[in-house]
Amino acid sequence: MSPEALELELDRLHPAAFGWAIACCAGDRAAAEDALQASYLKILDGQARFDGRASFRTWLFAVVRNTAAELRRRAALRRLLPLAVLGATPDGRPDPATVLARADATRRLTAALAALPRRQREVLHLVFYQDLTIAEAAEVAGVSLGTARTHYERGKAALKKLLKDEPE
Amino acid sequence: MTERNDHDLGEQFHALRREDAAAAAPFHATLAAARARRAPPPGRRTRWLAAAAAAVAGVALALLFTRPDRGGGVTIDLATVRWKAPTDFLLALPGEELLRAVPELGRPRSTRDRRIP
Numbered sequence: 001m002s003p004e005a006l007e008l009e010l011d012r013l014h015p016a017a018f019g020w021a022i023a024c025c026a027g028d029r030a031a032a033e034d035a036l037q038a039s040y041l042k043i044l045d046g047q048a049r050f051d052g053r054a055s056f057r058t059w060l061f062a063v064v065r066n067t068a069a070e071l072r073r074r075a076a077l078r079r080l081l082p083l084a085v086l087g088a089t090p091d092g093r094p095d096p097a098t099v100l101a102r103a104d105a106t107r108r109l110t111a112a113l114a115a116l117p118r119r120q121r122e123v124l125h126l127v128f129y130q131d132l133t134i135a136e137a138a139e140v141a142g143v144s145l146g147t148a149r150t151h152y153e154r155g156k157a158a159l160k161k162l163l164k165d166e167p168e
Numbered sequence: 169m170t171e172r173n174d175h176d177l178g179e180q181f182h183a184l185r186r187e188d189a190a191a192a193a194p195f196h197a198t199l200a201a202a203r204a205r206r207a208p209p210p211g212r213r214t215r216w217l218a219a220a221a222a223a224v225a226g227v228a229l230a231l232l233f234t235r236p237d238r239g240g241g242v243t244i245d246l247a248t249v250r251w252k253a254p255t256d257f258l259l260a261l262p263g264e265e266l267l268r269a270v271p272e273l274g275r276p277r278s279t280r281d282r283r284i285p
Contacts, residue, residue, distance in 0.1 A: 011196075014194075015192050018198075033198065037198060037202035040202045041202045045206070128178050128181035129182070
């Protein structure tokens with residue numbers, strides 16, 4: 001794929017990729033922007049190559065997911081080191097500005113999603129938010145179809161319960 | 169869980185998607201920020217490289233002009249050197265003087281083991 005074609009595809013999928021990056025960063029918008037920028041750099045520099053085995057969207061989401069995980073690990077390491085006092089690092093929680101900007105219904109949804117285990121949250125996001133099939137979600141999350149299906153069913157039940165329990 | 173509930177859940181996720189899309193920075197701005205992250209400003213990079221090169225050259229010159237003996241390395245007078253290995257005591261065996269002296273006929277050595285024929 002030529003660099004121009006690559007940029008066009010990234011441009012087309014940018015809003016969806018941003019939403020996915022937010023989900024990968026547990027609602028932290030600043031961390032999501034970092035992860036997305038780092039992912040685009042990886043792709044444009046050729047560190048991550050699209051080999052055509054999956055759809056471009058599935059592949060891009062996998063790159064974003066892995067990059068967000070790398071940044072999360074680095075941030076956790078920085079928090080452990082004494083250098084952490086030099087600057088605040090994202091701690092994997094939604095930033096207050098993002099929480100305030102949300103409408104009530106979506107705030108309840110994001111709060112309920114934040115209470116779910118990461119895998120369940122990811123699979124639910126990919127299926128309901130990104131309209132991927134469970135098989136595609138499994139590919140992005142790097143798990144088997146059976147595992148993704150289990151995360152989907154358990155996550156959906158837990159999310160439904162959380163939304164029902166929480167007062168409106 | 170019914171399909172109706174699934175539909176409601178889907179609607180809520182789609183509302184979330186619309187909010188996120190409205191708040192997303194444009195693609196070109198994200199890309200520009202990413203490229204800016206990749207390349208530090210050239211002036212800053214050049215300054216760092218110049219400082220590093222100057223430091224290396226300084227250390228090399230200091231080594232070159234402050235060495236006491238530029239030509240031949242360290243000279244050791246072997247005649248005055250005495251070194252003993254930490255394991256030398258293992259070489260001290262009982263009765264080793266027998267190995268170092270010429271035996272005298274008719275005079276048994278006091279340290280000789282009489283059980284040996």
